[in-house]
Amino acid sequence: MSARRKTVTYFHLHLVSDSTGETINVLAKAAVAQFERVQPIEHSYALVRTPRQLEKVFAGIADAPGIVLFTLVNEDLRHALVRRCAELGMPCLSVLDGVLAVFEAYLGTKTTHRPGGQHQLDSGYFARIDALNYTMAHDDGQNVHELDQADVVLLGVSRTSKTPTCIYLANRGVKAANVPVVPGIPLPPIVENLRRPLVVGLLASPERLVQIRRNRLLSLSETEETDYVNPSMVRDETSAARRLYEKLGIPVIDVSRRSIEETAAAIFTLYQQRKANGG
Template sequence: MTAPTAPSDSKSFFHLHLVSDSTGETLNAVAKAAVAQFEMVHPVEHIYALVRGPRQLDRVLRQIESSPGIVMFTMVNDKLRRELETRCRELQIPCIAVLDPVMQVLGAYLGTERTEKPGSQHTLDAEYFSRIEALNYTMAHDDGQNLDTLEEADIVLVGVSRTSKTPTCMYLANRGIKAANYPLVPEVPVPPQIEALESPLVVGLVASPERLMQIRRQRLLSLKEDSQTDYVDLDLIRSEVTAARRLYARHGWPIIDVSRRSIEETAAAILNLHTERLAPSD
């Protein structure tokens, strides 16, 4: 059956209804990843979380009826699912159960039935508390803090200013990785605690001097500060990057260029390095 299409004059903006019986994080991530593949379209998102009963679903259906568009959902209750799908068919709008293909393959391969437990991935298990511990550690070791306990880190990021050290560390912490970072500052010696690290994976972050200058200028403008400082001098930034690369090379630390990488891409590359480091050697 071919999915109905939106009128041609409404394709740049469309209503996207995201219905979940849990927090909606998984569904939101899938929706954003899918929509990002289409240029010149802008979803008007309607997000409904913790939809676990008829009263909540009725509210959702009224909203869908008043603003028809694509419906994506993650719900395990069969009765609620059927009601949502039936109403969408009546309205002649697409209704997509985003996890069904994955669940079907897993069920067939494992030879077992799924459990009808909403939000089971968010249970308070050991992995959850490990992420909380990692977040606490990462926040306490941001921007060169608490150098004496850096050996407890899984990963330490080193880099000059504006190489996305802090947001990358926070992303890694959300994956259960204890991540710390240290900022390289011109004319300031690297402390011995950094030079002597053995247990953590130390990764050097760099970016092109031109890209750094652009980001630093934007940062100064956002702070309403004078943009004519050494902080944005291109020649001095080149010297910073060169000195950073020499430091990384001296210690044999892997280098990642973040010039055109998103935080997610940088974190993925770091996680790959971490996995390779932990893998047993032949």
Template sequence: MNKSRNYFHLHLVSDSTGETLMTVARAATVQYEDVQEIEHVYPLVRTQKQLDRVVSEIQAAPGIVLYTLVDKDISARLERTCRELGIPFVNILDPVFAVFQSYLNVTQTHRIGGQHELDAEYFKRIDALNYTMMHDDGQIWEDLEAADIVLVGISRTSKTPTCIYLANRGIKAANVPLVPDIPLPPQLLELKKPLVVGLIASAERIQQIRRNRVLSLQSENYNDTYVDRKEIAREINLTRRLCSDNEWPLIDVTRRSIEETAAEIMALYRAAKTKQVDDQEV
């Protein structure tokens, strides 16, 4: 029996892209099983005229208002509107700014969208994305040594989305598929700089994903072994053996989100970098 859900309006108002707000809002709303938000997102609100539409929509559908607005006049008007309507509102960065200012004892610069400036970090992420897209699914093997991280795994272990997630954080990530009876590129076994990580999942999970993929593609020209559970189990065992032989860390992604998998890979990467530095100093 399905539980009835209570719906509420959630207004996210930002003078930048709104990504920070959406991340915080979704982290909060997922904690409440019996409620469902109706999300209204207003990015790039930087003038009073742009705020007019926001105010109008909040008045039409009152709810919770979360915002990140640097301009004091715009944020003051939004707060005034919320008070008049008797609805809750939170500038989600205020508590963070207060802690930083108290600890650092420096003045806040009030830069709008400062995290999205076209600085060296931004271009590092773009460079990483370009590298990752060019090296997806083993497309280019010759320069794997230029990668920061190389993921290996059988089909449907989320190698590509994990690589893209890492690239968005400035990590050059390549991935190499493990296909039965097809030799690995010799460069993979000779890598010195990149961290190589193996990805696996349960045979049941991979079988389910592969079946869904075959159905979605409406493909009749596929090998039966692709969705055969015993064959999938054999592929998984080959992955385990390969990683064990080469002392590569192995991550089971069966019950992990892309974000959780990437977080563990990043922890392994930082540990490997630290070890490299320590070895050089010895």
């Protein structure tokens, strides 16, 4: 590969929100993912609801010119930000305007212009908090006697992204637990008898696992070769995990080339299908 092709383009990306910034961060990541060899330098401004707070945003974008994306519902703040960006010659876009316009046209009603309306403290919010608390208490094989209370239980060998996938699911209100599949150590008996939760097995190619595990050991300053990163042993480990999943009769997801979001989305689809079928 030539040096030219390896070049990464860096740019400043300003994300301005009158709420937590979660929505605009997700949208920005989705947009950036469509471009190769570009890397944003993100500047996030959350809970911007007063002119004084907006002044800090102005200072930030003046110091680091780039793209400005915002989700502000207050008209005065919106207009002030757009004017300032025009003066600085910076592109500025309200990422929800197009979506809201479609909703308004179809529903025949106007938006409420309520800051952070998507994060109101409704039953869904408390369900997500409850799910997150459950997930953190049942990570990596903890409290296995309570696994029947889960919505989803993930099984997987080391470094198949069990924990972050569970946390992602919890943020969608799904109580997710995970249990490690360890060579030579049988699963807790309760796992084979679970009926209520959806049980899913995670797999990755041996080559991918070795790469991830080596990087993990390097980050811990561990350089000694062990069975944990031995290609032959890892192949045996993944083969044994696959046989276990077949024995349990559970769905299997290969995470080798999937992001955590993609893995969680696939599991969530299986979960929704199971619920629709009365499971």
